[in-house]
Amino acid sequence: MRQDNNRKKKIIEILEKKGEVTVKELSNFFSVSEMTIYRDVKILEKQGLIKRKHGSILLNSSDNIDEKTIKTCPICEKPITRTNPYKIVINGKKTVEACCEHCGLMLHKKYENQEVTAMTYDFITERPINVLDAYYVVGSSAVPCCSPSVISFISQDDAEKFKKGFGGKVMTFIQAYQDIIERMSLNVKDCCNSQTFKIGDL
Ligand SMILES: [Zn+2]
Ligand SMILES: [Zn+2]
The missing domain is CATH 1.10.10.10 (Winged helix-like DNA-binding domain superfamily/Winged helix DNA-binding domain)
Incomplete structure (x- = not known):
């Protein structure tokens, strides 16, 4: 003892x-x-x-970044560890964040009748993108957070290149949204099995 x-x-x-x-x-x-x-x-x-x-x-000190703002994802309840989470602003006021694009898309379902804007971040450059302008690689073998994984890119070209390496499908926002909602309603148990990986190990 x-x-x-x-x-x-x-x-x-x-x-x-x-x-x-x-x-x-x-x-x-x-x-x-x-x-x-x-x-x-x-x-x-x-x-x-x-x-x-x-x-x-x-x-667990305040010097450790995002300490005070550690939130949990409203969809999968995992802590949001990404520096730049998926963000949805509802009616120009309330902001909700999701752990990744997968949960971000699911979260849109919850606010489907509200006026929203949403931002996510380019997987490579981490630059912010309006979700409507992004290209999404859905269901690739790279699963940084929830599964099926959804990874966003500013450039369609980058998305296509990523797809060549890791599989999946390149989709627009609405396609990715419909795909995830459909898959998740069919097979909820596959949701959010997180799997960590390093690009260098793949
Ligand atoms: Zn989540
Ligand atoms: Zn996630």
């Missing part, structure tokens, strides 16, 4: 120095199993001292 607490204290110290670590690194450092570290991490997370992001552990 004593040792457990010391280890947790030490984890915080390591994080204060290093900024972020992985469970594997900690398990090597303390020579304990990853399971043991996971248990510590869970407790520290519950206490609000740390948070997990993209497989790393970070201190």
Whole structure:
């Protein structure tokens, strides 16, 4: 018990120095199993001292970007970790955000009778795009967030190139919207199985 607490204290110290670590690194450092570290991490997370992001552990301090604004996706309830989430503005007032294009499109269903504007971001440049101007690769093998994945591009050319590498279909906003709504109404259980990947590993 004593040792457990010391280890947790030490984890915080390591994080204060290093900024972020992985469970594997900690398990090597303390020579304990990853399971043991996971248990510590869970407790520290519950206490609000740390948070997990993209497989790393970070201190839960205000210096860690988007700390105060961590929101959950209204569709899949996953925390929104993307720097630039999918944004829908309803009647020029209320803004709602989704974790990715997949959930963003689903969210439009909820507001289908309202006046909305929506923005998303180019997958490559992260530049903002009006969702109506974007091209979407739907159902590719790259699944950065929810599945079937929807990835947006400013340029149709980039979308086509991406499709060559990762499959899927290039669609306009309305096509992508209809496709996702249709697929999700048929097969809800496939929703939002997240799968992380690195472009370099593909
Ligand atoms: Zn979501
Ligand atoms: Zn998502």
